[in-house]
Amino acid sequence: MAKVFITDKERNANLKVFLVNRDRDADLLYFEVDKDYKAKGDALWYLVDKDYRADLKVFFVDNAKKADVTVFKVDRENKVKWVKNNDWFKLIKK
Numbered sequence: 001m002a003k004v005f006i007t008d009k010e011r012n013a014n015l016k017v018f019l020v021n022r023d024r025d026a027d028l029l030y031f032e033v034d035k036d037y038k039a040k041g042d043a044l045w046y047l048v049d050k051d052y053r054a055d056l057k058v059f060f061v062d063n064a065k066k067a068d069v070t071v072f073k074v075d076r077e078n079k080v081k082w083v084k085n086n087d088w089f090k091l092i093k094k
Contacts, residue, residue, distance in 0.1 A: 002039030003046050005054035012051070013059035018067035026072035027084045033077065043080035 007013050020026050030043045039046035048054050061067050074080060 002041065002044055003036060003048050003053060003055045005048050005051045005057045007051065007057050007059050010059045010061070012057055014057045016059050016061045016066060016068045017071045018061050018064040018069075020064070020070050020072050023072045023074065023079075023083070025070060027069045028071045028082055029074045029080050030071055031074050031077045031080050038077075041080075042082065044077065 010016065023029055028043055030045050033039055033044050033046050036046045036048075038044060051057055064070055
């Protein structure tokens with residue numbers, strides 16, 4: 001799930017996310033890495049420019065109730081983590 005393509009069409013997304021304003025409100029704290037080899041796990045995202053290069057296609061929704069996962073972008077790599085369990089967390093951790 002580390003190589004991420006941000007899509008502008010909801011129907012093309014594997015995951016709908018909502019960006020929250022505070023880390024304590026998020027399901028997932030994520031960080032954008034600058035090299036593809038640094039992209040690991042669920043929370044270290046490397047943004048790709050083509051959907052076929054992505055492990056995950058993400059669409060940012062405008063309402064938290066529409067989201068599969070709420071996210072907060074952290075400023076350091078060592079701060080990434082799942083904060084709250086949700087259905088996606090359960091599927092990923094199997």
